[in-house]
Amino acid sequence: MTKKRLFAPGPVEVPPTVLKALAKPVMHHRTAEFKEIFAAAKSKLAQVFCVDEVIILSASGSAAFEAGILASVPAKAKVVAINAGKFGERWVGLANEFGYEVIEIKIPWGKTVDFEVLRQSLKSHNDIKAILTTHSETSTGVLHDVKTIAEIAKQESPEALVLVDAVSSLAAAELRPKEWGLDVVAAGSQKGLMLPPGLAFVYLSERAWANNKDLNPSFYLDIRKERMAQQKNSTAYTSPVNMIYALNAALDILLNEGIENVWQKRALYTQAIIKSAEALGCKAYAERVSPAVAALRAPEGILATDIVAGFAKRGIRIAGGQDHAKEFLFRPAVLGYGDKYDVITLVAALEEVLRELGVDIPNAKGVAVAMEVLQGS
């Protein structure tokens, strides 16, 4: 019997109370009873987003980003897309698909955007309508400083909207869309919110909502139509009833903990994983670490794929590296419901795996570092 553990940057372990809520009998979505449940979820979700209103979609996180750009950036507009990994690359593809004129800022994996490069790019065009960026770039473990990106945008291209993929950063990294002046923030259910995959969320600033001219067509992902329905606590299409039950349950846990505490805890856990891994001969990969995932370089001479397989043998699923990073990168995460003992478990397993692969490690060397970082938490 091998106990299963999910230590990947999404999907993540879902708390039993959330799974229980998910399995409640279906109710009709056009009832007063469901409208109350929907209203509660909406209001709690806005608190976790630190905004006033979030649109909920029955879809996965990528759909939220698509919905956000289609609802606020005019067709054929010129957009700057920061591409620092697989998700940045995805948004370049999305923008190209819909016929936007894409100015791509390509950044080496593991690095964050050079603010001067961004500034120059904005300076050299006077008609940028939007800037697309990831917040936590899950493929590289980098947390982009979207607050500073928004400040630079305000200085150099005040009309440009700032669109942020916060799929893996929501409820993991500090994120204050209103205070920071972000215009579109997209997220999904299966990361920091510790729900199964299947819900997508999108926030739009008032000026993004006001941008309603010359938009590309949209239908299922038309969040302007959704907004009208959701302001009446309904949805334009059939509501994902059971996922909304579960959303309520997960949000209760997060708000009970306090969103700022959640951010601090995630940052601490990721730091504990990284520091321990460094003590075991791995290297932190991200220039600016995302609290959502610990991107680690395998020790010299060790294949990251063997590390992933070593974890799998122990019933633990972590993420490997993508594309060219497959051989050297591995990406464990303790998100959502995961706690400090999960961090210790993860590090203990990493020690075992590396030892098995021939790295000479004194007993509990990594775990000692983790426990020190976690002290008092």
Added chain:
Amino acid sequence: MTKKRLFAPGPVEVPPTVLKALAKPVMHHRTAEFKEIFAAAKSKLAQVFCVDEVIILSASGSAAFEAGILASVPAKAKVVAINAGKFGERWVGLANEFGYEVIEIKIPWGKTVDFEVLRQSLKSHNDIKAILTTHSETSTGVLHDVKTIAEIAKQESPEALVLVDAVSSLAAAELRPKEWGLDVVAAGSQKGLMLPPGLAFVYLSERAWANNKDLNPSFYLDIRKERMAQQKNSTAYTSPVNMIYALNAALDILLNEGIENVWQKRALYTQAIIKSAEALGCKAYAERVSPAVAALRAPEGILATDIVAGFAKRGIRIAGGQDHAKEFLFRPAVLGYGDKYDVITLVAALEEVLRELGVDIPNAKGVAVAMEVLQGS
């Protein structure tokens, strides 16, 4: 304590084993273990669809129809849209939104398409690229004869694809997309498949897949990209893991029953509801009855909204009429997990409700009719 019953044409009651599957711990979607589960669901789903391959989307049913049209009908193409109710109207709106040239065949509510009108419409244009129709039009309870529609299309506009909204007909009404020559068939999870809302399904014929030129852009709903992933038992975006567990459980129940038996049972149940209601002074509304829903006209002088409210008082949720049909139409349904005793319960409650509203009904008059229709089933 009022026991809750969901007798609406979706969402429907979900079997306990399906709810239990839904609440299983999340696993990572990029694992061999999940690929097996996904492959099993895909294969069973194809059997229920009577086709070889169905694409699964994390979205609601409408998204499947959108994905189908975007993947197979060239941009700006001329399409005939059969509008016989709220869902027909939705597809006219969808086609207009994406810039198709829409020739609308508008049909009075409660009626099915006049084949001669369709034939003439196709004859008078030589460049129709697609015909959009509902199969079961949930708003009116009409089942359109999509088999004959496809035959007429073949005769008059052999190049035109036939796109069918089967959201409420899948696993309720006989549906043989391959045999009948349908090109796009879209469905959702919360009706005959007796799952919670949140999955959308779409079948494309080989000639629809071959139609890959000059398409409108799509990204999240790009089923050509999904097809490539799903042929490897993966998904382009994060798989809705828990809904796939539940899908497997629901498909097991349906296939164990046999899809033809399911069709027969649904037709019989709906007939039992309609015959009983007629005996109680209601009138069947649909010219050609869909097994997915019993659309009924309230007896003269009785408001349908009062009937819906009378059911609600008894913990039973049925659907009312939409738009102009609100005052006279009510739409109960015993779909999915609902059985013959649910039909009897529904009819018993209808008797009570009508009696309360002043209709003079001898005791068990409706129930006797229902039991006669159901005899031997």
